[in-house]
Amino acid sequence: MEILPRMVFLLVLAALCGGETQGADRECATFTNLGFPDAFLGTKLQVRLLLYTREDLQCGKLLLHHNLSAHPLFNMSRPTTFIIHGFRPTGEPPDWLYTAKDLLAALDDMNIVLVDWNRGATNLNYFSVVSNTRQVADNLTDFIQNMENHSASLASIHMIGVSLGAHISGFVGAKLNGQIGRITALDPAGPQFNGQPPEERLDPTDAQFVDVVHTDMDALGFRKPLGHIDFYPNGGADQPGCPSTIFSGKEYFKCDHQRSVYLFLNTLNKTCNITSYPCPSYSDFLNGKCLSCPDFMPSGCPIFGYYVIKWKETLLKLRQTSAYFSTTVNRPFCKTNYVLNMTAWNSEPRWGTITVKLHGDRAVSEATVNHKAFKFQQYTDTLLLAQFDEDIYPIQRISLQFSTSNLVGPRYKLRLLRFWLGALEHRDRPQLCRYDIVLAEKMEVHHREVSPEVKV
Template identity: 60%
Template sequence: RMSFWWCLALLLGSVAIYSAHECDVFTDLDLHHSIIGTSLYVKLLLYTRANLICGQELSHHNLSAQPLFNVTKPTTFIVHGYRPTGSPPVWIHDITQQLLARGDMNVLLVDWNRGATNVNYLKVVTYTHDTADNLTAFIRNMQENGASLSSIHMIGISLGAHISGFVGAKFNGKIGRITALDPAGPMFTGNPPEDRLDPTDAQFVDVVHTDMDAFGFRKPLGHIDFYPNGGADQPGCPKTIFSGSSYFKCDHQRSVFLYLGSINRTCNIRAFPCSSYTEFLDGRCMDCDQFKPAGCPVFGYDSIEWKDTLVPLNQTRAFFTTNKQTPFCRTNYRVDVVTWNHDTRWGYITIKLHNGAEVTEATINHKASKFEKYSETRLLAQFDKDIQKVYKISIKFSTGNALQPKLKLRVLRIRLTHLERKDRPLCRYDVILEENKELSFRPIPCEESNF
C-alpha cells in the first residue's frame, strides 16, 4: 500500500496542478437528459501521478497539447456502461486513484455519458460501435507517437466491456489486456464473437460475472472468467424490488467493487477453476495442479500473472464466494471426515475456528453431505475471515429434519487443511457429534500418515 508520505506528496502535487489548471470533470447529466435522449460525445479524462485528483481532458488529435500525457508509459482505459439516470459512476475516483497507487501510468477515463444516458437502451447499444471507433482512432494516434499496444489495458464495465472488445478486434488482439467487469448481456447474448467481447480481442482477456441472470452475460468471454458466488445473486444485495434502485444495480455493480478490492489488495481472493459452481461448492475443485507452483489463480488485477498458463488453456471458468461487504475475501479450508457409523448418515456441518476472542464460522449447507463408514468425505469450508493461529475448533452436525429422532455422527478422524497457507493440517480423532449440539476441542497436528 502507499505510504502516508508518498500519498501526501501525490495529493500536494495534484493540488499544485489544480491551482495551475482548471480540472475537467466527468459529464453530469440527469433524468431529463435520459428521457429526451443524448447524442454521442466521447471525452477522455487523463489522470496521472502528477494530477491524481484533477482530470485533464485530452485532445483526440493533438496528443502533445497535454504535457502530462506520456505515451511511452503504460495506459489504462476505463470504459463505463449504460447510464440510465445520467449521473457519474460512484466508483470513478476510487478506480483512478487506486490504479495510480499500483503503478506509474496514464489512466484515461472514457466519458461517453453523452450517449450512454438514454432511457432507450437499444439506442445506447448502437453507440457502442461508434465509441469503439472513436477510441480506435485515438489509440492509432498514440501508436504513431510511440505507444506500444502491449502496454494498453482496457477495463470495461457492462457495455464498456464490449466496447473494449470492439477496439481490441480492430487491432487484431494485439492490445495487452482487456478486463471485463460484468459484461452486458441484453442485446449481446447469442451474438457471434465479432459482435461482442471474445478471447481473441486482446493478448489477455479476464472477465468477472456478477449478474448473469439479469443485466450481465452468462457464458465465458475471456481466457479466464470468474464467477463469484456463482455469477448471479451477490451476498448483501437486496432480494426484493422494495429496496428501490439498489435491487436492480447492486449485483451488476458488485463486479466493480470486487475488482477495486483486488487493485488495492484489500483482498487476495483465490479462485478455483471448475466446471460448475455446484462442483466447486461440493469441494471437487480444490486442487490446482495445472497451475503449480503459483497455485490457483488470484482474482482481479493480478490475474495477469497467470497469463502464460491460462492463454493456452483457451477458456477457464473459476469460482469463489465472498462476504456481504468489504473485505469481500473469504478463507478456504479443505475438510476431510472419516466416520464409523454402521448406517450412512446425511447431514450438514458447521465449523467454528477460535483464537481467543476471535471467531469465524463456516456452514456447509448448500446440500446434505453423505457420510459412509470408513469412507472419506471431502468438504469445502469457507470462513468469513482468516484466523492465523487456531486454538479451538467447534463442530456441529445437523440433519435438518426436526421430526426424526436425533442422530449421532461418530467421527474417526476430521482433518482441516488451509488451502493457501502451507500450515500443517489440524486434526481430531474419535469424537461423537450429537445432532444439533456443538462440540469444542483443541486441534492437534495431523499424523504424518494422514497427509
C-alpha cells in the first residue's frame, strides 16, 4: 500500500521539476560562454546552431545537421533567419544576440537560428579566426542544403552577418549560387578582406539581395561597397558618441564597429524610420547636393535597415547604390532633416556658417551647419542641410545665427531677401518662410511669426 502514494509523489515531483517525460523537449541550449584564458590559449572550431521560435522563444534548441525531423518546432515552411557573429577576442557571448532574436520574433513567425561559433572565434590571434571562416561557411552550407532537401526555400532565407559573419554569409551564398533570399552585412570585417577579389569576400552576387552598413571603415570595417545598397551612416567611419582616444579602453576599439548592430536592431522595433540619401559622398550629402530622391525611386529614398527590402526591385536595377545619413548619439539614433534655402542680399559675398533653432511649446532643437563655411552671394540661393536631434512640431518660432571664423577684425552682417525651411521626411508639413532678415554676426535673431508657404 505504500507503493502507490510514493509513485504519486514522484509523478508530482517530476511534473513540478520538469521530469524525464519532458526533459528531452525542455532541455535548453545556450550560447557558448568563454573567457579571456580561452582567447589567450586559442579555441578549436565548433559550430552550434541554436533554434528559437515564437512557440518557445526563451529556450534554444540545438539543431542537428542530419536529423532535422528531431526538431518539431523547426518548420520548413517558415522563413529562416541566421544570425552570425564575428571575432570574439574575449570569449563572452555578444550582448546584442538575444535582443536581436526577440525583435525578429516580434516581426514575423520565423525560424531564428543563432550561429554559435564562439569556439573558433575566441582567440587573440585574429588571423587564426579568419582562417576558420571558410569551415563555418561549409558547415552552414551543408545544413542549408539539408533544409532544402526537406522542402525549405532558399529564397526565404535571410542571413544577418556581423563583421566576419558578413563574409561567412557571403561564402555560404556563393556556394549556393546566390539563391539565398537576402544577406544583411553589419560592418563587414576589413582586415584580411580589403583589396581581395569578390570570391574571397562578400559581394552582391552572393544573394538575391545584399544590403550592407559601414560604421568603422577606417579601422575594423570594410571601406568599399559590397552590396546592392551600402549605407554609410555619419560617413561610415567615426560614429557620434564613440571614444576618440585609446584612453577610453576597449570601447575605443569596438564602439564604431559595433554601432552597425545597434543601428540595424533599432530598425526592427520601428521606433523611427531613418531615411537614407543616395549620393556620391558624405560631404556632398552634408552640402545639400543629394536631398531629393531620384525619379527612378518612385517610393522615395530608401529607408535604412530591415525594411529596405521594400526597395529591392529598384535597387537591383541600379546594381549598386551608396546611401548616406546622419544619426544622433543615443537610441533611437534618428535625426530630423530640414532643407534650408537662403537668398542673400549683400552686395559683397559673405562666408560663414548658420545655426538654426526650432522652438516648440516646451522644447528646443538646434542644428549648426558648420562642417564648412558657405558662400552667401547676392541674389543667389544657398541650399543647406539642417539636421536636428529632436523633431519639434508644431514649430512656434525659429531663431537664426550667422557666424564667421574671424577672430579679429570687423563683425559682418548677412542680409537675406528670404529664407525658407522645409522638412525632408515630412513633406506633408508646409514650408516655413520669412523675408528681409538682417543677421548680425554671432547675434541670435528670433522670429515668432513664421508664415507657411507651399508644401515641400
